[in-house]
Amino acid sequence: MNVELIDIHKHFGSVRANSGIDLKILPGTIHGILGENGAGKSTLMKVLAGFIPKTRGTILLDGSEVGYSSPEGALRHGIGMLYQDPLDFPPLSVLENFMAGQVRGATMGTEVHRARLLELCTGLGFKLDPDVPAGRLTVGERQQLELARLLSSGARVLILDEPTTGISGLQKEVLFSALKSIARGGRSIVLVSHKLEDIEALCDEITVLREGIVTGTMERPFSTQALLSMMFGSEPSPAIRSGHEPGAQALYLDNVSAPGGRAGLAECTVHVSRGEVIGLAGLEGSGQEVFLRIAAGLIRPHRGRVHVGRRDMTGRGYHAFQSLGVAFQPASRLEEGLIRGLTVTEHCALGEGGGQFMVQWDTAEQDARDKIRKFQVAGTPDSPVESLSGGNQQRLLLAFLPEEPELLLLENPTRGLDLESVHWVWDHLDAHASRGAAIVFSSSELDEILMVADRVLVFFDGHIIKDERPEDTDALALGRAIAGKM
Amino acid sequence: MQGVDITILLAGIVAGAAPILLATLGETITEKAGIINLSLDGTIILSAMAAFAAAVTTGSLLAGFAAGAAVGASIAAAVALFSLRLGLSQVAVGFVLTLMTKDLAYFLGTSYARMEGPLAGPMPVPVLSKIPFLGPVLFSHSLPVTFSMVMILASWWYLYRTPSGLKIRCVGENPDGAYARGIDPDRVQLFYAVAGGLLVGVAGAAFSLCVKPGWGQPQGCEGSGWIALALVIFGGWHPVKAAVGAYLFSFLQVMSIYLQAWWPDVPAQVFQVAPFPLMIFILVLISVAQRETVMRAARNHPALRAIIQTLSGKAPAALGRQKKGTG
Ligand SMILES: Nc1ncnc2c1ncn2[C@@H]1O[C@H](COP(=O)(O)OP(=O)(O)O)[C@@H](O)[C@H]1O
Ligand SMILES: [Mg+2]
Numbered sequence: 100m101n102v103e104l105i106d107i108h109k110h111f112g113s114v115r116a117n118s119g120i121d122l123k124i125l126p127g128t129i130h131g132i133l134g135e136n137g138a139g140k141s142t143l144m145k146v147l148a149g150f151i152p153k154t155r156g157t158i159l160l161d162g163s164e165v166g167y168s169s170p171e172g173a174l175r176h177g178i179g180m181l182y183q184d185p186l187d188f189p190p191l192s193v194l195e196n197f198m199a200g201q202v203r204g205a206t207m208g209t210e211v212h213r214a215r216l217l218e219l220c221t222g223l224g225f226k227l228d229p230d231v232p233a234g235r236l237t238v239g240e241r242q243q244l245e246l247a248r249l250l251s252s253g254a255r256v257l258i259l260d261e262p263t264t265g266i267s268g269l270q271k272e273v274l275f276s277a278l279k280s281i282a283r284g285g286r287s288i289v290l291v292s293h294k295l296e297d298i299e300a301l302c303d304e305i306t307v308l309r310e311g312i313v314t315g316t317m318e319r320p321f322s323t324q325a326l327l328s329m330m331f332g333s334e335p336s337p338a339i340r341s342g343h344e345p346g347a348q349a350l351y352l353d354n355v356s357a358p359g360g361r362a363g364l365a366e367c368t369v370h371v372s373r374g375e376v377i378g379l380a381g382l383e384g385s386g387q388e389v390f391l392r393i394a395a396g397l398i399r400p401h402r403g404r405v406h407v408g409r410r411d412m413t414g415r416g417y418h419a420f421q422s423l424g425v426a427f428q429p430a431s432r433l434e435e436g437l438i439r440g441l442t443v444t445e446h447c448a449l450g451e452g453g454g455q456f457m458v459q460w461d462t463a464e465q466d467a468r469d470k471i472r473k474f475q476v477a478g479t480p481d482s483p484v485e486s487l488s489g490g491n492q493q494r495l496l497l498a499f500l501p502e503e504p505e506l507l508l509l510e511n512p513t514r515g516l517d518l519e520s521v522h523w524v525w526d527h528l529d530a531h532a533s534r535g536a537a538i539v540f541s542s543s544e545l546d547e548i549l550m551v552a553d554r555v556l557v558f559f560d561g562h563i564i565k566d567e568r569p570e571d572t573d574a575l576a577l578g579r580a581i582a583g584k585m
Numbered sequence: 586m587q588g589v590d591i592t593i594l595l596a597g598i599v600a601g602a603a604p605i606l607l608a609t610l611g612e613t614i615t616e617k618a619g620i621i622n623l624s625l626d627g628t629i630i631l632s633a634m635a636a637f638a639a640a641v642t643t644g645s646l647l648a649g650f651a652a653g654a655a656v657g658a659s660i661a662a663a664v665a666l667f668s669l670r671l672g673l674s675q676v677a678v679g680f681v682l683t684l685m686t687k688d689l690a691y692f693l694g695t696s697y698a699r700m701e702g703p704l705a706g707p708m709p710v711p712v713l714s715k716i717p718f719l720g721p722v723l724f725s726h727s728l729p730v731t732f733s734m735v736m737i738l739a740s741w742w743y744l745y746r747t748p749s750g751l752k753i754r755c756v757g758e759n760p761d762g763a764y765a766r767g768i769d770p771d772r773v774q775l776f777y778a779v780a781g782g783l784l785v786g787v788a789g790a791a792f793s794l795c796v797k798p799g800w801g802q803p804q805g806c807e808g809s810g811w812i813a814l815a816l817v818i819f820g821g822w823h824p825v826k827a828a829v830g831a832y833l834f835s836f837l838q839v840m841s842i843y844l845q846a847w848w849p850d851v852p853a854q855v856f857q858v859a860p861f862p863l864m865i866f867i868l869v870l871i872s873v874a875q876r877e878t879v880m881r882a883a884r885n886h887p888a889l890r891a892i893i894q895t896l897s898g899k900a901p902a903a904l905g906r907q908k909k910g911t912g
Contacts, residue, residue: 150765171767186762188755190899199755200766202748358881 100126100161100177100255100287102147107156109142116142118311120156124256124289129282131302132291135330135517137488138308140291141183144258147289148180149173179254181245183261183291189234196233197248219247223277237383239270246277257281258289263297264515265543267382268578275301293517295326296546331519346373348409349506349537350394355403357389362561364389367403369556369563371537373505376528378548379541381558381581387541388430390558391508394539395427396420407506424505430514430541432492437484443467443495444480450499470498475523490520497527507531509540513547525551545574545581559583594839595722602835603726603733604629604791604806608813609820609827610733610740611784615661616817617744618777619757619770621905622664623679625785626810627686632656632789634694637800641702649703650729650790657786658779660686665778668907669771675905683810697800705729705795729791736784740824753777757901788813808861815868821898834864 102124109117116139124130132140146153149170158165160176167173170180187196194209197216202208213229220227225243233241242262249257259278263271278301282288292298298305299321306316307329315329350371357364361384369390371377379387392398393405396417404413407423417427429435437446447470448463467480474494478487487495493516500507507528513521529551532538542548548555549569557565557580565572565580608625615622622628632653640649660682667673705727713724723734744750752773755763760770789806797805812834820827841856873879874893883889 148765169767170765174767180765182765186759186765188758188762189902190758191751191754195751195754198748199751199763200768202751204748207746207748207751 101159102178102256102287103159103162104143104147105157105159107143107146107158108154109139109146109151110154115311117146117153120308120311120313122306122313124287125304126255126287127282127285128303129278129288129290129301131298131305132289132308133293133295133298133305133326133330134308135293135519136490136515137310138293138330139311140293140308141260143308144180144260144289144291145182147173148178148258150180150182174252174254177253177255178258179249179252179256180258181242181249181260181262183264185238185241185245187233187241187245190232192230193227193233193236193244194229196244197229197251199248201248201252215251216247219250223247223280224273225277237266237270238264239266239274242266242274243277246274250281254286256287256289258291260291261293261515262290263292263294265383267543267581268545269582271297295323295330295518299323299326330517346535348406349373349375350539351406352390352393353404353406355393355400355405357393357398357400357402359389359392359398360384360386362386362389364393364400365561367563369566371506371539373535373537374532375553376532376538376551377540377554377556378552379539379556379558380545380548380577381541383543385558385581386561386563387558388510389561391427391510391539391541394506395425395508397427424501424503424536425508426500426504426506427508428496428500428510428512430510432489432496433485436496437492439485440483442481442483443471443476443478446484446495446499447480470495474498474527489515490517493520493524497524503534504531504536507536507538507540509538511542512540513542513544521547545577548577549574557581589843592718592721594843596725597839598832598835599722599734600726600730601796601838602831603730604788604796605809605813605816605834606733606788606828606831607729607736607791608785608788608810609816609831610736610824611657611781611788612813612817613781613820613822613824613827614740614744614753614784615778615781616904617757617822617901618753618774618781619760619901619903619906620661620665620668620774620778621675621679622661622778622782622785623676623814624660624664624682624686624810625813626808627683627690628657628660628782628785629789629792629806629810629813630804631660631686631690632786633793633804633806634690634697634789634800636786636790637702637793638694638697640794641697641700644703646703646705646794649794650787653788653790653793654783654786657782657784657789659782661778661782661785662775665775669775672907674907691802694800694802699799699801702799703794704798705791727795729787729795732787733791737824737828744824754901757903760903760906785810785813812861812864815864818900819868819871822900823898826895826898833867834860837863 104120104122107117107120120143134140145151149167149172152168165176167176188199194213194216198212216229227240227244233244262274278288290298290302304318305321307314307326309330317326348370352367352369355364355367364386367390379390381387389398393400396412396415396419399414404411406412407420407425410423412420433439444464444467447466448458464480471478474497476491476494478491484492513524528538552569555567555569555577556563557577608629612622612625635656636649636653639652640646663682664675664679667678668675707725708728710724710731714720744753752768755768756770756773763770792806793800793804816827816830819830837860841859845853845856880893883893
């Protein structure tokens with residue numbers, strides 16, 4: 100099917116997320132939509148998928164104008180979308196998720212759907228158990244489920260919004276080969292991402308968005324330089340690993356085991372020195388999150404001892420760890436890190452909090468203003484935190500770290516950020532490391548780990564199966580280790 | 586101490602549970618769709634009054650039950666519409682409606698107080714009621730009681746075995762996800778809030794026309810709405826488990842009658858009130874048992890673990906969520 104968007108505008112109040120976008124998608128091709136965070140990619144795709152109404156503009160399918168105003172209408176025309184935030188039902192079984200929206204009338208036809216799901220999965224190289232709750236699947240598997248569902252509901256144009264965020268390298272391979280085979284079958288695929296290398300690897304044609312407008316299109320062969328300048332206006336400079344000299348002991352886990360997450364953590368022994376930057380690699384839930392929370396004093400280990408600096412802190416709580424200069428930052432910025440509904444100023448007031456009965460609003464606001472300036476947050480003291488973009492939430496979180504931490508524990512500190520923000524974040528963290536702070540961070544981006552870490556720990560199924568310096572390894576070897584293949 | 590006829594005891598539990606069971610099932614359906622109707626206690630009282638008044642006036646039991654159901658449905662519709670159309674908090678609206686409907690019931694019902702009214706008598710199920718033991722316990726009740734038992738299986742089947750039930754669970758879990766799949770979440774929520782409200786209304790009618798016949802202030806059904814709300818949680822939003830809770834509560838109530846006969850010195854009020862705190866106590870126990878520390882402690886006791894796991898159940902993720910402003 101030929102899809103043509105003409106002069107699409109979408110305004111949210113005063114925010115112009117899309118202002119006059121033209122886009123053409125040919126049948127049987129994989130079309131990439133590239134742009135940094137906030138460029139308006141998701142908005143454009145939601146308009147195409149009927150999820151939100153457009154302010155104005157025209158959508159042509161095979162040359163004739165269509166006027167649907169709901170996802171149902173769009174799907175009836177053959178347009179289906181995999182949303183950036185998964186829109187599925189975690190407690191319901193995989194099969195029920197698959198059937199939702201597909202079954203109408205009086206009977207479920209459970210067995211027919213089960214057979215169809217299994218058939219689609221086999222065809223695409225997915226392995227899904229129809230009877231487990233969808234919430235137990237990994238992000239990648241949930242995507243596979245959605246993909247199968249969309250195909251089964253007759254989608255001929257498949258939109259995937261940031262499908263490579265939070266999935267393993269192996270799952271990415273499976274996804275990409277599935278997408279290629281779907282496109283070969285004559286369907287069109289729209290792949291939305293802020294990750295240049297994913298888009299370059301898979302797409303036949305690329306459209307770049309910046310600040311709500313199209314800044315360029317390109318067909319194979321691509322020029323990375325040109326694409327970067329379309330994305331950013333100018334090219335950002337790559338950060339370089341600073342190669343800090345390790346100092347005295349900052350953290351020592353001695354044969355620690357603990358439950359939690361998918362795999363828990365088993366018999367883990369790790370030394371971290373001051374000034375070291377350590378990257379934790381592994382599939383989501385392989386033990387990294389438990390590791391970080393043990394080091395932060397948030398989870399108490401069942402067995403083994405935890406030392407911070409020279410002190411044995413086994414069994415102590417988060418506040419005791421904090422008083423030794425340990426700072427922890429969780430991955431879910433809006434669930435654990437920041438408080439939805441509160442403004443920047445209110446966060447500052449909370450941070451001070453100590454001793455006084457009344458909130459010192461003027462100090463808090465001054466503080467908020469300082470942080471916003473120093474950390475270049477695009478927002479005002481009165482902005483509710485959820486209104487900030489991901490990159491700005493991350494900057495704000497960094498602003499709330501103690502001024503001179505001894506041990507920084509960061510969970511996916513750059514998830515969902517564009518390249519520029521990633522560099523900004525690491526420049527900032529680097530300053531802490533140079534001062535002597537140890538930094539332990541997890542990331543699903545091997546490139547990031549190789550770029551900034553002095554040491555890489557690979558987690559698999561609750562065990563640390565690799566502990567190496569980046570110069571002694573490469574993305575390929577790490578990728579294999581992550582998947583458990585040594 | 587006199588002996589207890591186990592058949593009569595069990596039949597009493599089944600009959601006494603009917604109204605609370607119906608209300609619990611109704612609220613379970615409503616909450617599964619993501620709407621929390623907190624007005625249950627008032628709704629039950631007002632529909633009990635309306636049902637009794639309609640039945641007395643027309644002389645028809647059917648008219649009575651229809652009136653009760655209509656009241657329950659209207660109040661539920663109000664909760665849903667205030668939330669869906671105006672973005673008001675379901676909890677606030679539900680709470681205000683609880684107080685309002687209760688006062689309204691006593692005000693409008695004054696002239697019906699202590700009147701003689703029609704009563705839904707026993708209507709044994711043919712054949713089945715002849716089965717020894719099970720017959721008298723399960724199949725010799727009045728129509729509302731039999732209906733309440735049928736509704737346990739019916740609502741389970743509807744929720745877990747039909748496309749509409751899948752739709753309800755999707756909407757209650759993630760309205761946006763349902764919308765993306767071509768389901769209209771607002772319509773589903775309104776429809777099943779009303780459907781659940783209907784059952785709550787029937788529950789009220791079952792009080793005044795069957796289980797605690799008559800109208801007065803108090804009627805005797807006061808407080809049961811709150812218990813029904815608690816039972817929905819007890820049942821982990823699962824109709825069959827919720828039904829177990831309703832029977833447990835009824836058992837406590839029936840036992841208190843026996844205990845009162847055995848210990849006449851203890852004030853009667855103690856036994857009337859006791860089931861309520863006991864039920865709350867059981868709820869607390871269950872929620873404590875689901876904490877991770879307890880689960881870990883129960884690791885070496887498979888039976889205990891199994892019990893806790895059966896009892897646990899998560900609330901629909903979008904339960905009571907306020908609709909964002911239309912923008
Ligand atoms: N529902 C909304 N209400 C208000 N602003 C929004 C909404 N959705 C997106 N925006 C704004 O529109 C802009 C584009 O967002 P989005 O399309 O999500 O970008 P991308 O997907 O490219 O990262 C951002 O500035 C974002 O804050
Ligand atoms: Mg996006």
